Amino acid sequence: SLFMSNMDVDSLLWGLDIVLATAISWSPLIADYTRYSRSYSASLIGTWSGYTLTSILLYGLGALSAVVANAYLGDPTEVAINLGLNTVFLYFIALSAITTNLINIYSAVVSTQNIFPKTRCSILSLSYGTIILLLSIIPVFLLKFEYFLYYIGDLFIPLTIILILHKYIGGDRAFLPGILTWIIGSGLSIYVTVIMGYGVSLIGIISTLALYPLISKIFWR
Template sequence: MGTPATLEADAPLTLAEPAPRLLGFRDTLGLWGNLGISLLLPVAAAYVILPGRPLGPTFAAIVVGAVIGALLLGLGAAAGAREGAPAMVLLRGLLGRRASYLPTALNIVQCVGWATFEIVIIAEAASRLLDAPRWPFVLGAGVLATLMALRPLGAVRVLARYAVWAALASVVYLFVEVLSHPLPAFTDGGAGSFWTAVDIVIALPVSWFPLAADYTRHVRGGRAAFAGTSVGYGMATIAFFTLGALALAAYGAAGLDVIGALLAVPLGFVALLVLVFVEVDEAFANIYSTAVSAQNLSGRLDRRILALAVGGVATLLAFTFDIAAYEPFLFLIGAVFVPLVGVFLVAYYVMPRGAWDVSDTAPARPWLLLPWVAGFVAYQLTLPTYFSGVGSGWTAWWTARQTDLGIDPGNGWSASLVSLAVAALLTVAVCLPARRRVPVPAPSEEVAS
């Protein structure tokens, strides 16, 4: 369990302080397993189901998407452990210090949005389960998540040692009950093809990529960070998407209402109540990562003050803001980060140019903005982000560009994989000339580990 001094240590308050290496494989596995235990995943399973087909193809899409997404997430987590830097500071080595402000600003917006979204989900679910007013749960979830963000490594250790077991017991119980019910073929579902179903599953692990290194910078080695992150989140993704799909198949009378289907399980109310409580860790992670991302803009800012401010804003927004109307914008920002994953992984792992510079003097590399932008365009041309109402012009414009280029709007491709491929290939193209001019030193023993 470690010495008392080790247990008391926590994340540094500013970027000027070194990040203590306090977490091992078990802590990392527990953290990312808990982050993967989210009510968002079984709810999203309704959009992964391939209607009118046997159960097998849907489950195959879940596994394929989870494996791809978890491997990408694990590679980002390993980079954070190797460099000892949070996610947005890592991007200094990719784009340069000042250019890294662009993804930092976008990440701050998306983290605040997702923290608000998680608080709303917790409050709505708890209010529905307990037949009680919503506002006390908004306040309680916001306060608890903010307190966890003040002592993030302490929260990680608690999640790894205790919360994960309560969540696991609930999940196992729900699986046993659902599997004891007849499982007919799906008649309803939201996936148009196998690869669109895969795309939805990939999106969940990849959405954590801009946050992963905020936690794995405290892991003792790159291998532990990669294995703990990819296995923990990947297994949770498979389990929760599968649980949602099975619940819909077993309790088809509930239509595509996954929560209603799980409530139909005997004692499903109790199991869901446990999962609602565990959901707080997603809000905590987004609040803490907002604070750490802001430190890339000014390294002297105290993360505790930032976390208090972010937690207060997210809680206030959860009281007053219609987050459902904001959800498409969050998905749009997510689509921005998908190609950035491809650019980063190729530049970091495939096209090394010596040390990865995360200092305040990291030189600008503006040419790497090109594959990032091209990947985003490829994503929208494959599957435009859907907006209704005021934002519908965005969807209509990209749909018109699909028509101009002869791209079938119902092409059935994975927008994530297309975007990643375009960004990765262009990154090789723009990095190769620079690599030929600069000799590549042998990797150090520390980085190779």
């Protein structure tokens, strides 16, 4: 566990994966809301300050609660029960999960309509809602929530790195290099997840940073 008295490299990598996967997985959604900002600086400052402060507060609160409650960190209900919190708090946890999925569905619909403008919002919302419902009942994700975060990190950490590289060194010709880099980087991360169970964040970052320029040069010859 990350909160053992004798922390080792494995524990630190485990914690790093959880934190990065949780934080970075929301990055593709940022543009859905910052597009309403009045200026570039306002969107940048608002996003970074708001996300940083709330992340520090909530990650710290969650870690402290798990330590005090001596409970499994991947299950917030166990933490709440061990802390003696009442049913209202459990309803709050359930409500927060529902609102999170609403955000996911909204952003998925917006992203899809950017590619396929003629698709209907209602059909996309129902389709993505059904997919989320089916994924949510997969036993491994219900019992071990950190596994879900691992695989989210496998997919979204390389994707976020590619989006940044695409903006500054890619350009219009970088679509296929970006797709290939994402597939390879995510594949390597998933492989590490299955074999080791941790360290996927560093693998995703390093492999994507190395592969994107290399694959881009091959396509731009």
